[in-house]
Amino acid sequence: MTIRAILQYPDPCLRECAEPVGAFTDAIGELCRDLVQTLRYGTDGRAVGLAATQVGVPLRIFVMEATTKGGKRQSYVCINPRLQSESGEAVNAEGCLSFPDVTVRVRRATRIRLAYEQPSGRHTTRMFEGVLAICAQHELDHLDGKLMVDHGDPDVELSA
Numbered sequence: 001m002t003i004r005a006i007l008q009y010p011d012p013c014l015r016e017c018a019e020p021v022g023a024f025t026d027a028i029g030e031l032c033r034d035l036v037q038t039l040r041y042g043t044d045g046r047a048v049g050l051a052a053t054q055v056g057v058p059l060r061i062f063v064m065e066a067t068t069k070g071g072k073r074q075s076y077v078c079i080n081p082r083l084q085s086e087s088g089e090a091v092n093a094e095g096c097l098s099f100p101d102v103t104v105r106v107r108r109a110t111r112i113r114l115a116y117e118q119p120s121g122r123h124t125t126r127m128f129e130g131v132l133a134i135c136a137q138h139e140l141d142h143l144d145g146k147l148m149v150d151h152g153d154p155d156v157e158l159s160a
Contacts, residue, residue: 001033003042004055006097009147011056014098018053018060018143021079024121028061032077032119035063040073047097049135051142054098062139066132076132078116081140084125085113086133094138094148106151108134 007013021028031052039050052061064076088110093103112133115125128136138148 001030001037004034004038006038006042006050006054007056009099009149011098013056013058014053014142014147015145016053016058017145018051018058020060021117024079024117024119028059028079029119031057031059032061032063032079035061036065036075036077039063039065040075043097046095048131049139050097051139053142053145060143062136062143064132064135064139076126077119078114078136078139079119081114081116081136081143083112083137083140084115086137087111090134092134094134096138096148099148102149104148104152106138106148108137110134112136 049064052059060080062078068074086109090110091107094106095103111129113127
């Protein structure tokens with residue numbers, strides 16, 4: 001497993017639309033493990049999610065991690081994710097590992113139903129609420145080449 005370098009804006013790879021994962025190979029499994037390791041140990045605990053496009057791999061994969069009520073870390077590896085439904089709405093200040101020290105106020109659904117495959121290829125559908133719902137939408141944007149700054153005005157001047 002490897003901690004991968006996270007691309008920084010304005011790297012053009014951040015604007016690429018990711019391709020679906022077709023075959024669940026050993027290489028895909030390794031990439032998923034690398035993404036979890038990068039999120040967990042390569043971000044100083046500053047993040048909840050990371051998309052494959054942020055490490056220069058244009059595949060439809062993202063990972064999220066949260067602490068459970070019991071204090072354990074729960075990871076979600078989402079391959080070929082598809083938003084099935086959304087409800088609620090909130091505006092929050094979002095940050096992004098590809099935009100250090102930048103936040104943007106973004107309107108997102110507060111509850112979503114997400115369909116995705118796990119690294120084993122198993123199809124899963126899960127409801128996410130609160131921070132994980134917002135994170136999943138942020139990471140889905142990354143997979144579509146959309147960045148948080150496309151939602152509104154960042155709190156600092158960006159140079160391209």
